[in-house]
Amino acid sequence: MDPEKEMDKKAPGGVYLCQVNENISCGACCGLYNVQDLSREKLYDMLLRRTDDFSKVPREADAITNFGEEVLCKNNKRPYDEFYHCPYIGLIGKERMRTGCLLHPLADGNNGVDYSGLGFYGSMTCHIYFCPSYTMLPENYKRIIREAADDWYSYGLIITEIVLINALFSEIDSCLQSKIDETDIHMNQALIGIIKEFIGFKTSWPFRPSSVTAANYFFKDKLYERKPVDYSGINPDRPVSRYDLIFRELGSSFNSVEELRNAESMMDDLFNRARDWKI
Ligand code: SF4
Ligand code: SF4
Structure with missing residues (x-):
């Protein structure tokens, strides 16, 4: 075998x-x-x-x-x-x-x-x-991340991120209006490019303050949980972002509405490209 x-x-x-x-x-x-x-x-x-x-x-x-x-x-x-x-x-x-x-x-x-x-x-x-990723991530997602990662550095940073990985694929599934499959990745370089770009956000997300580590504490004791994104300082009336879960898991903090919009545009751009690709 x-x-x-x-x-x-x-x-x-x-x-x-x-x-x-x-x-x-x-x-x-x-x-x-x-x-x-x-x-x-x-x-x-x-x-x-x-x-x-x-x-x-x-x-x-x-x-x-x-x-x-x-x-x-x-x-x-x-x-x-x-x-x-x-x-x-x-x-x-x-x-x-x-x-x-x-x-x-x-x-x-x-x-x-x-x-x-x-x-x-x-x-x-x-x-x-x-680690919990073994049993808490769908098999297909694990195979796709394993396939899309470029090197040990970015792979090891993302593979334990259960919530973030689930949020990524749930966005992609909703763009494709279908469940993404490992074979889709083999067939389509554009789609693999989208996943790679997202993995890249984990390593160099511009809206993660230097005081927040990119490392993930994924142990069951939950000693270090990610903090919710605080929107109150930039616009008390603004509802939370539709990418709130992804932003939280990336350790984001926004100093202005403009920063938040830029972050949302980065995600829109990525997922719109997924929408353009049909299975
Ligand atoms: S690097 Fe350290 S923690 Fe990891 S397997 Fe080896 S001895 Fe164990
Ligand atoms: S954290 Fe990484 S090295 Fe440790 S069990 Fe999970 S995949 Fe393996």
């Missing part, structure tokens, strides 16, 4: 989301994005340096835990205090083009030995954890 299909078969919800291909993977539950500066460049540089440094660490318990402690000291300020940032999330694969666990038996230098028991969560948790 095709290895991808085999992984899908074993995954809860029928679609394997963690390691997708050579350059698409996620490390959100390892706290990958729970860092002060999660810009693509900064995060990539940090992971590359960490992976290089770890390649020189002897594969001995003390050396590995010392490495972890040093990395943690450098990342002690996190947007979500109660959530960890694992020092062993790094870059893996032939060209180090995706994120993954440096303690995994198949990671460079580990010679088939599983060192994940030395991590904060212990090997059991690391091996059996599946």
Whole structure:
């Protein structure tokens, strides 16, 4: 059987989301994005340096835990205090083009030995954890996001966003007046372009203030829920935007009616293009 299909078969919800291909993977539950500066460049540089440094660490318990402690000291300020940032999330694969666990038996230098028991969560948790997206997102949506993402950075930022992903596809379904299907995506580059553009909003949404992190806290304890968009300051009489749910999930804040209109125009433009495309 095709290895991808085999992984899908074993995954809860029928679609394997963690390691997708050579350059698409996620490390959100390892706290990958729970860092002060999660810009693509900064995060990539940090992971590359960490992976290089770890390649020189002897594969001995003390050396590995010392490495972890040093990395943690450098990342002690996190947007979500109660959530960890694992020092062993790094870059893996032939060209180090995706994120993954440096303690995994198949990671460079580990010679088939599983060192994940030395991590904060212990090997059991690391091996059996599946985030809520596995079971709470429709299979079709997961396949489409997996297909449309360009790289690990944007994929890992969006794949845990259950509410946002559902809102995106519900808009697209209503534009198409039909349920979007994975085969539609294969057939139509314009449609895949729309999804890619939306994924791009997650990484560079201009109406998210710098004080709000793009990282998603998706754990069931709901310690850090997204704040509702506050429209009162810009126009007390204005009803909430029709894109309110999407704006909230993108962490938006608007300083003027004009800003809000610009944000709505960006969404209108995107979804009007979906309307032009008929299944
Ligand atoms: S957050 Fe979900 S998709 Fe991402 S690595 Fe963890 S379990 Fe996999
Ligand atoms: S040790 Fe666990 S939490 Fe850390 S990177 Fe590996 S899988 Fe993620």
